[in-house]
Amino acid sequence: MAPPRRLVVVGNPDNRRVTLFQDAVRAAGLPPARVVAWRDVLRADGAAAAGFAAGETVRIDSPGEDREVELLLRGAGDPTRVEGTAHWYGRFTAAVHTLAREAVAAGATVLDDPGELAVLFDKRLCHGVLDRAGVPVPLSPTSGPTAPAVSGWADVRALMAEAGLRRAFVKPAHGSSASGVLAVETAGPGRVRATTSVERDAEGRLFNSLRVRSYPTEREVAAIVDTLAPDGLHIERWLPKAGQHGRAADLRVVVVAGRATHAVVRTSRSPMTNLHLGGTRGDLDAARAAMAAAGSGFDEALSICERAAARFPGTHCVGVDLLPFAGWRRFAVGEVNAFGDLLPRLTGLPGSGAEGLDTYGAQVAALADAAGTRGGRDRVGA
Secondary structure, X not given: OOOOOOEEEEEOOOOHHHHHHHHHHHHOOOOOOEEXXXXXXXXXXXXXXOOOOOOOEEEEOOOOOOHHXXXXXHOOOOOOEOOOHHHHHHHHHHHHHXXXXXHHHHOOEEOEOHHHHHHHOOHHHHHHHHHHOOOOOOOOOOOOOOOXXXXXXXXXXXXXXXXXXXXXXXXXXXXXXXXXXXXXXXXXXXOEEEEEOOEEOOOOOEEOOOOOEEXXXXXXXXXXXXXXXXXOEEEEEOOOEOEEOOEEEEEEEEEXXXXXXXXXXXXXXXXXXXXXXXXXXXXXXXXXXXXXXXXXXXXXXXXXXXXXXXXXXXXOEEEEEEEEEOOOOOEEEEEEEOOOOOOOOOOOOOOOOOOOOOHHHHHHHHHHHHOOOOOOOOOOOO
């Protein structure tokens, strides 16, 4: 493989994501990528910090899982708090735009378009982009640039009623990893229940937790939603998902340079299938067989994910959360994640061109493809 241009990663040096990417770079026989630490970028507060050079290819990676970086992005406070996502979003998107300007001025190439990252990290905007493009998504009364503002629980309750939603996900507009997400069920006046990983202390502060719990009263749910609302909220229909062995199931599909390369089934007994919240990897072969039996097919599922990724052509890699309806006959895209590639030990799909490669190896190989060093491939599943 002829090497792509010199690689630079903007990330947290001790983060597992950066380590796995460096492993992929070395496995391809390339020099290690130069790492620009997020803490240095944020400390610079708009001043040039990355020292980009002509000919470099810059990969923007997640700023997560670093206490100091979280504090810098939030401005202050405890990084385990759920609140503060709007401030995080403003600081992050401003920093990405600054990095992109520096890179372009130096003659470097950026793999992640800052405008697209700003959309990907706003669930309302992302949902609206997909919906307008005809990508199937859950019904939402809050998506798109002209969606109504949500100031608290009263607005959520009214919007759910207007849309005919008795079950809905209420999500922080700028959250990730299911932080602050509530699966809300209503069954009449005063009968409300929410399932979430949010932990609320005696003072009403909200914290991230690794344990999914239920809040069985409207008063409790309203208190959480009212606390989250100043940061922005997104509401979408809670779809009846397909299952495996009595557990709800969905798929995370990684799309690299426009092609679906990796897929994993995630299953859970709770509405949130995130693996860090007790979700487990399911059986992809069984899911493919269920799709085939239902007359939909795995190719259709991957095609939907590629269509979603195609709305963000300036972002080299995304992770698409694909929601299969009960019966595996239909699909909807729940989210498109800018940093959705952390799936250790998962190798590429047959026919994807990423066989034997993890998600980071597939990205390095795609950069070589873009440089014209490898021939074309057939579509996944063709």
